[in-house]
Amino acid sequence: MRVNILGVGITKFGELWEKSLADLALEAGSKALKEANLKPDQIDAVIVANMLYSKSGQDHLGALVAESLGINKASSHIEAACASGGVAIHQAINSLLSGLYQNVLVVGVEKMTDLSPSQATSALMGAASEEERQSGLTFPALYALMAKAHMDKFGTKRSQLAAVSVKNHANACLNPNAQFHFEVTPEKVLSSTMVADPLTLLDCSPISDGAAAVVLSNTPSDIFISGSAVASDSVGLSQRKSLVEIQATREASKQAFKQSGVGISDIDVLEVHDCFTIAEIMALEDLGVCPKGEGGKFVDSGKANLGGKLPTNTSGGLKGCGHPVGATGVKQLIEIYDQLRGSAIGRQVKDAKVGLTHNVGGTGATVAVHVIQR
Amino acid sequence: MIGIVSYGTYIPQFRVKLSEIASFWGKEPGEIEDSLGLREKSVAGIDEDATTLAVEAALQAINQISLPLKEIKALAIGSESHPYAVKPTSTIVGEILGLPHHYLALDTQFACKAATAAMRLIWMMDELRNDQFGLVIGSDVAQAKPGDALEYTAASAAAAYILGKGAVIATIIDSTSYSSDTPDFWRRDGQKFPSHAGRFTGEMAYFRHVFETSKHLMEKTHTKPSNFDHVVFHMPNAKFPKEAAKRLGFTPNQLKEGFIVDKIGNPYSASSLLGLASILDVAKPNQKIFLCSYGSGAGSDAFVLKTTPKITQYQSQRKNKVLNQANNKQYLSYQNLLRVMLAKGYIS
Amino acid sequence: MTSVEIWRNSKKLSDLLNKKGRILTWTKITTPSQGYESQTPYVVALVELETGQKLPLQVIDFQAELKVNQKILTVIRRLKQPAPEGVIEYGIKAKPI
Numbered sequence: 001m002r003v004n005i006l007g008v009g010i011t012k013f014g015e016l017w018e019k020s021l022a023d024l025a026l027e028a029g030s031k032a033l034k035e036a037n038l039k040p041d042q043i044d045a046v047i048v049a050n051m052l053y054s055k056s057g058q059d060h061l062g063a064l065v066a067e068s069l070g071i072n073k074a075s076s077h078i079e080a081a082c083a084s085g086g087v088a089i090h091q092a093i094n095s096l097l098s099g100l101y102q103n104v105l106v107v108g109v110e111k112m113t114d115l116s117p118s119q120a121t122s123a124l125m126g127a128a129s130e131e132e133r134q135s136g137l138t139f140p141a142l143y144a145l146m147a148k149a150h151m152d153k154f155g156t157k158r159s160q161l162a163a164v165s166v167k168n169h170a171n172a173c174l175n176p177n178a179q180f181h182f183e184v185t186p187e188k189v190l191s192s193t194m195v196a197d198p199l200t201l202l203d204c205s206p207i208s209d210g211a212a213a214v215v216l217s218n219t220p221s222d223i224f225i226s227g228s229a230v231a232s233d234s235v236g237l238s239q240r241k242s243l244v245e246i247q248a249t250r251e252a253s254k255q256a257f258k259q260s261g262v263g264i265s266d267i268d269v270l271e272v273h274d275c276f277t278i279a280e281i282m283a284l285e286d287l288g289v290c291p292k293g294e295g296g297k298f299v300d301s302g303k304a305n306l307g308g309k310l311p312t313n314t315s316g317g318l319k320g321c322g323h324p325v326g327a328t329g330v331k332q333l334i335e336i337y338d339q340l341r342g343s344a345i346g347r348q349v350k351d352a353k354v355g356l357t358h359n360v361g362g363t364g365a366t367v368a369v370h371v372i373q374r
Numbered sequence: 375m376i377g378i379v380s381y382g383t384y385i386p387q388f389r390v391k392l393s394e395i396a397s398f399w400g401k402e403p404g405e406i407e408d409s410l411g412l413r414e415k416s417v418a419g420i421d422e423d424a425t426t427l428a429v430e431a432a433l434q435a436i437n438q439i440s441l442p443l444k445e446i447k448a449l450a451i452g453s454e455s456h457p458y459a460v461k462p463t464s465t466i467v468g469e470i471l472g473l474p475h476h477y478l479a480l481d482t483q484f485a486c487k488a489a490t491a492a493m494r495l496i497w498m499m500d501e502l503r504n505d506q507f508g509l510v511i512g513s514d515v516a517q518a519k520p521g522d523a524l525e526y527t528a529a530s531a532a533a534a535y536i537l538g539k540g541a542v543i544a545t546i547i548d549s550t551s552y553s554s555d556t557p558d559f560w561r562r563d564g565q566k567f568p569s570h571a572g573r574f575t576g577e578m579a580y581f582r583h584v585f586e587t588s589k590h591l592m593e594k595t596h597t598k599p600s601n602f603d604h605v606v607f608h609m610p611n612a613k614f615p616k617e618a619a620k621r622l623g624f625t626p627n628q629l630k631e632g633f634i635v636d637k638i639g640n641p642y643s644a645s646s647l648l649g650l651a652s653i654l655d656v657a658k659p660n661q662k663i664f665l666c667s668y669g670s671g672a673g674s675d676a677f678v679l680k681t682t683p684k685i686t687q688y689q690s691q692r693k694n695k696v697l698n699q700a701n702n703k704q705y706l707s708y709q710n711l712l713r714v715m716l717a718k719g720y721i722s
Numbered sequence: 723m724t725s726v727e728i729w730r731n732s733k734k735l736s737d738l739l740n741k742k743g744r745i746l747t748w749t750k751i752t753t754p755s756q757g758y759e760s761q762t763p764y765v766v767a768l769v770e771l772e773t774g775q776k777l778p779l780q781v782i783d784f785q786a787e788l789k790v791n792q793k794i795l796t797v798i799r800r801l802k803q804p805a806p807e808g809v810i811e812y813g814i815k816a817k818p819i
Contacts, residue, residue, distance in 0.1 A: 120758040134731075134753065134760045134801055134813055135778040137766050144749035151749070151788065201787055238776040240767055243747065331803045387783060408771060420761055421799040424751055425812065429798045433740055455812055472736025697810065704785065717760030717803055 001228070001259055003093045003374070004221040005214060006103070006105030007036025008334045013210035013322030016180040021053055021111040025065045028211035028327075029107045030065030033069070036103075036215035041217070044101035045074035049108035050326035052123045056114055061244050069220070074101075081127030082110065082275060085329020086131040086230070086368025092216050093228045102218050108331065109211035110324030120207050124325075125199050127300055127362035129236030140276065140365045141196035142237055147278035148198065149243035152184035153293065156281065158198050162189035163278035165202050165319055167305055172316025174306075174347040176273040179208050179322030203277040208322035212330035214337075223340050227260030227371030229253070235365045244293075246364035251285035253358070253369045257344065260371040265372075269339045270310055271332035273360040274317040280304075283358050284312065287369075306347060314347045329359035329368060338374045340364075376502050377545035377679070380441065380458030380536040380688075382434025383651045384427050385638055385699040389414040391528050394708040399521050409524055411526035411612020415639025417706060418515040420714045422499065424453045428467050428531035431644075435509070435534040436471070437690040438692060439541070443473050445499035448508035448538075450480040452488025452643045455515045459563065460704035467511070486608050487669030488512065488643045494500070494549050494675055497539055512643035517720055520566035520712065527611055543685040544654060549677040552587040559560060559670035566720050569671075579672050580610065584618045584623050587674035588666045595678050595719035599623040603661035606632030606649035608668040610640050624664075631656055637700040651681075652696040695715040725809040736812045738796055743771040745792040745816070746783060755800035769794060769816050779816040790819065795819045 009031025011024050019027075025048070027351040033040065046069065048061045058064065062075030080087040085108035092104040112120050124139050126133070132142065150156045166186055172178035189202040216225070231251035234240055241247060257263055264287055272287070274280035281295035289310055290298040298304060304312035316323045318328060336355030338344040359368045389457075391414050393403035407413050418427065426449055436443070451464045464479035478499075482488040486542035489512025494510035513532035516698035537546070558579035561568040570670060571579075584607055599605070605628045607615040612635050619629045641648060646667040653663055659681055666676040715721050723730065723731070728789040748767030751758075758764060765788065782799065794816040801813040 064757070120752070126757065129772070132778050134811075135766050136755050136764060136780050136802065137778055138751060138755050139754065139764055140753065141749050141751045145747050145766075148749060149747045193752070196749045196751045198749075236778070238778055243768070297767075343811050419782070419799075421801070421815070423800060425808075425810075426798050426800065429739075437740070438814075466812065469732055469740065470735050472739075712758070719803070719806065 001097060002097050003225040004217045004219060005223050005225065005337055006038065006217045006221055007032045007034070007215045009035060010177055010212045010214065010331060010334055011175050011210050013208050013225060013324055015113050016209040017113060019209065020029055021063060021109055022068050023109065024209060024211035025107050025109045026068045028109065029069045029105060030103060030211035032105060032213035032215050037105060040070040041072070043071050043073060043103050043105045045095060046105045046107060047088045047092050048077045049084035049106065049330060050077060050110060051079055051084050052325060053111060055075055055123050064367050080366045081361035082273070082325050083329060083361030083366040083368050084326040085368065086357065087366060089329060089333060089370060090228050090230050090368055093225060094217050096216055096231065104216050105213060107213040107331055108327035108332055109183065110326040111209050112324060113205045113209050117207065126269060132236055133193055137257060138196060140199050143276035144196040144199045145237060146243050146282070146363065150278060150282065151198070153244055158190060158297040159186055160281065160300045161203055161277040162186045162240050163300045164280045165189045167299065168274060168313050168317035168320040171306060171314050171347060172320025174304060175316050176353045178316040178320055179206060182223040191326050199276055205318035205323040207276050208324040210324035210327045212327045212334055214330055214333055220306060223337055223372065223374045225370055226373045227256035229255030229259065230366065230368045233365055235362060237363050244282065246282055246286050246367060248367035249358065251284060252367045255285050256371050260373065262354055262371060266354050267310065267356045269314060269336060269349045269355045270312040271315060271335050272312055272358040274313060274319050275323060275360070277319070279360065280313065280317065287358060311349045314344060316347060324359065330361060333370060333372065334358035336372045340372060375506060375542065375545045376497060376537060376539055377542035378535055379538050379540055379542055380435045380439045381508065381646055381651050381654060382431040382438065382534040383532070383648055383696050383699060384430035384434065384446070385416050385531045386422055386427065387702055387704050388419060388706040389703045390414045390417050390706050390708055390711050395525060398708050403565055406526055412636045412639060413529070415529040417526060417533055417711055420717055422515065424465050424515050425457055425463050427515065427530065428463065428511045428534065429470050431513065431532035431534035432467060432509060432511055433469060435536050441507065443471065445507050446473055446477055446509050447506040448478040448480065448496050448499055449473065450492035451511045451513060452482040452483060452484065453490045453513050454483060454485055454488060454642055456481060457481070457515060473603035484673065485670035486645055487644045487649055487673060487675055489493050489689065490667040490675040493535065494551060495626045497546055497549065501537050505539055507536050510535045510537065512552040512647045514642035514644055516640065516642045517567055520721060524568065524570060524606040529641045531641035531644040531648055532640060533651050536645065541684055542680045542682055543625045543688045544681045547678045547680055548593045549675060550581055550587060550594060551675045552590065553673040553674060558672055567587065579670060580668050581618060583672050583674040584666050584668050585621060585674045588622050589631035589675040589688065591678060594596065597678065601662055602628060602664045604631055604653045604657060604662040605629055607655060607666050608646045608647055612636045625719060633705045634696065634700060647707065648696060654696040655684060655689060655692065657681045659685055700705045723811060728811050729808050735812065735814065737757050739798055741771045741773065741796045743769045743794050743796065743816065745788060745790060745794060747790065748768055748788055751782065760803055767816060773783065779814060781816045781818065784818040
């Protein structure tokens with residue numbers, strides 16, 4: 001397949017007290033339109049990716065964002081927990097490949113800081129199952145269960161988990177839009193406040209505001225999406241076949257590779273869903289970057305670093321760049337786009353030609369994988 | 375004859391030392407312990423209440439004889455810490471246990487004799503005469519205002535009894551009740567903690583009712599204290615039941631097996647029934663048991679029971695006996711108890 | 723949960739109560755979910771029941787260190803503190819045996 005990327009736009013990620021959701025969507029959306037050199041009336045559809053805004057009392061986000069951008073044609077809202085962005089892109093691709101639309105704008109946006117931290121933490125559990133909510137589980141606790149199982153089965157060490165955080169914080173320092181611009185040491189990660197053992201505060205991605213937008217089109221451009229797939233699994237961890245792998249990642253990446261005709265060894269740069277450090281380790285395994293159980297070693301040895309074998313999360317990932325839930329999947333696409341067109345200043349992967357994004361909803365109930373090429 | 379076919383008990387694992395409570399309030403620990411005759415009391419965990427305690431005790435009673443749930447035609451719960459002021463605890467327990475819906479559910483309230491009162495009523499039900507069963511549970515997570523004298527003894531536990539015909543382990547031979555309007559201990563609607571009338575709770579309340587009821591039942595059944603192998607009274611502290619026994623003519627030896635207050639304090643509606651369970655855990659066949667409860671407000675229910683030969687087999691199969699549960703303990707600091715009370719909304 | 727949701731859920735309790743199981747993995751939570759502040763820190767485990775069913779359950783009433791394959795029994799408890807005027811949510815928790 002070939003779905004072209006005409007333009008992108010992104011806001012800073014962080015605690016953006018003065019900006020409302022509409023402000024953020026407008027900022028990212030209008031940047032993307034400008035770069036794509038398109039007027040609002042040339043957009044056939046706008047798809048908004050967002051998970052939590054309903055908690056503030058506002059639904060109907062498709063219309064809300066369309067209104068702010070002056071778009072009158074199709075508008076809709078996609079929710080797939082933290083994979084909202086990736087799934088929204090997939091839906092946009094579907095509509096473009098159908099021929100019904102020429103240009104589709106995808107806006108991923110999240111405004112989490114209007115909620116109190118405990119409200120936001122509870123709201124995120126909407127991505128989990130009812131029995132998980134009833135048992136008192138939190139998202140960090142769910143990934144902690146996977147981390148423990150991974151550590152038990154493969155001997156993965158806490159220091160290897162910490163290596164993910166260290167790397168992503170270092171990368172974020174090079175990304176002007178990232179939420180965090182400070183480095184962390186392995187010791188700092190290991191000794192920070194325990195949230196749900198074995199995960200500490202610095203193993204966990206933050207609560208963030210932000211928006212990211214992309215114009216996808218049937219009009220040819222240099223950089224295009226060549227593979228797009230979404231796969232699903234049980235909402236609850238208890239019903240999965242395995243605690244140490246996310247099967248939907250395997251399934252979605254298999255499809256995306258098939259569509260694009262490339263394999264994991266062709267990938268030059270990678271954006272994976274590191275909502276928690278263990279998630280990046282499992283993602284590298286599930287995408288086939290390294291064998292199952294060796295993800296910890298892979299990161300710890302520096303192979304996923306900027307200068308390494310397969311630079312992963314050059315944006316800073318969710319950990320360093322921030323995780324405004326609905327925006328993340330779109331941000332990942334933008335990071336790969338920047339890498340492929342050579343505009344990832346300060347963190348450029350030399351000669352990057354093929355990239356991959358990996359966006360997960362919940363503990364792996366939804367996974368969206370995209371392959372981008374130039 | 376109708377009697378007890380099975381019983382179950384549950385004592386939560388936590389204990390709070392009286393000495394800690396006393397020290398916190400600037401009292402002399404030794405004096406408090408001596409005057410009440412106990413050193414520690416059982417308290418329920420933060421996620422336990424009268425409902426959950428009742429379920430635990432009921433499960434033990436039901437599973438001990440693998441009783442089919444549809445045979446239970448009445449479920450009564452006596453408590454003074456029902457979780458709702460309006461909404462029956464008995465139906466919540468019934469639903470959790472999985473009872474099919476054709477049964478009578480009944481909540482009773484009569485301070486510490488709520489369950490024994492229900493036991494008298496259930497014992498008289500037609501259904502029991504027709505080979506069906508009644509389940510009576512005394513369950514309390516007793517609360518007292520921090521700093522008040524009651525705090526030292528207000529404890530938590532549950533005792534469940536299945537009544538019916540069939541494989542009876544202890545027959546209920548006869549029973550009687552005595553009732554009067556005596557304001558010795560009460561809690562107004564909407565109040566979190568009970569109030570009491572101090573020393574008035576002794577002679578005119580506990581002693582008068584226990585004495586009158588017990589005397590009356592012995593007259594009615596043509597028995598005297600020496601006819602009994604075991605006696606159990608409601609135990610608000612370690613002193614009162616010993617004094618009641620003495621006045622009625624019972625010996626310390628008769629009181630021994632049912633005497634649990636010095637281990638866990640006073641779990642209100644479960645007190646005398648837990649004492650009875652403790653006796654049934656060790657009683658021999660064909661032994662006579664005398665029970666007299668007391669509920670403030672006020673009244674007493676007294677029972678004459680006799681164990682059957684079936685009790686020996688029953689005892690050998692009952693795994694987690696009262697003494698075992700009393701000794702299975704973990705100490706909770708008074709601080710932690712206050713934290714639990716804060717979380718449950720009793721104090722702010 | 724609304725009172726209707728609590729009611730619907732309570733019908734499932736008797737099937738899950740008093741069942742044996744084992745712990746597959748667990749975590750100690752120090753940053754609690756809303757309503758669990760008073761029980762913090764608390765432990766939640768993925769449990770496999772003797773029926774084959776797997777589910778997440780809070781683990782309570784234990785002293786010793788937990789281990790994978792630790793045997794448990796399901797018991798009834800309050801799930802979390804109810805709102806002052808709300809219906810009380812009872813649910814299943816796991817007690818090591």
